Amino acid sequence: MESIISTFHIDWKIIITQAINFGVVFVVLYFYALKPLGKLMKERGEKIEMGLSDAKKSNELLQKATLEYDKNTIKLRQISIDAQKELQKDLEQLRAKNLDRIKMDNEQWTKKRIEQMEIDKKALVEGAKNEIVSLVMLATEKLLGAKNDKNFDEKVLQELKDL
């Protein structure tokens, strides 16, 4: 033991000084580097973990929402197709109804017009006849110049009427 101590110059004062040196290193490293660094790394780790978990949750929500959206889109599309079909059907019915009504109106109007035209025609013919008669009479009067026979006039009138 003595030889080891003398060979290596082992000195308890230097041993204690070196122990104090290490103690200082430990205290400084622990309080000024490791503790704050560890705290920071832990906080950052927690943040990252929380972010990842949030991202996972968001992704799940997004997938759910996409699924729901797709489902709703399909449902809505079906509803819209059904509504369109129904609307088309209604429109067809309405068109048919309108066409019928227009046809009927048209027929009625045409009928009325024909009747009116018939009446007008009759009136016109009557008027024309009277006119012709009076013209003929005037012409005859002019031709004859005078009325010789009362019966003659009546005869002529009767013949014209019979025409």
Next chain:
Amino acid sequence: MEKISHEITLFAEPIFHFGNFTVTNALFSSWIVVGIIIILAFVLRIQLKEIPNKLQSIFEIIVDGALSLCDQVTNSRALSMKIFPIAISVFFFILINNWLGILPLGGFGLIEEGEHGLSFIPFLRGGTADMNTTIALAVMAVVGANLFGIFSIGIWKTFNKYVNLKVLGEIFTKIKRDKMVIVTAPVTFFVGLLEIIGEFAKIASLSFRLFGNVFAGEVLLASMAALVAYVIPIPFLFLEILVGVIQALIFSMLLVVYFTISATDHDEHDAEHHEKQLVSV
């Protein structure tokens, strides 16, 4: 003109005195190491940000890697968190001491009148190339491990690791059930006593291993530099840089192992093992 010799000594050479306290070049180097670590720690503390800069990134990588390594030994993050600060402090203290010793600053030193004429004493000698430093670190590691054991599993269980009074008491309590206890109990008690010698062996192995490796490196570098001054020592310099890291790592890993063993309750472990055996039977 008298020739100046530079001997490589097994011990650190004194460079100045404070009263009757001798300051050796190894101690002086250790103070420089303490200064470097203090500066680094303060710089790191000042520049600490959530988005790390280069220095912080390097520290974070080292701390994270070292913590993972520590976990592999302890198998428990909670235990690692307790042991890690002391282990990483030991690592940095030894590493920078090792590297400071191989810095090519041999020209700075004193010329003193020695036994064989004038001799050159360098100011810097790796702190770990002095037995006083390695003994101090080894004693702290072993004593620290035992104190950690006391705080972790209790003073009675730690005491029973070395002076196993519990197992001696079992001779009287278990003799009726198991006659073999009269043979196994004294053997276990003796093994406990051997553990005390084992603790001193730990101090010796830790301190001599570190001192031997670092001192051998310095001798190798000095020899190479003496043989061929330029180029040739460079590969050896890189080798010693690597050796410095490896030795620091070995010392800190062994420290973690000693601390973990001290914090392990062997009785509980044995009981669990016994229970598992009974279940399997």
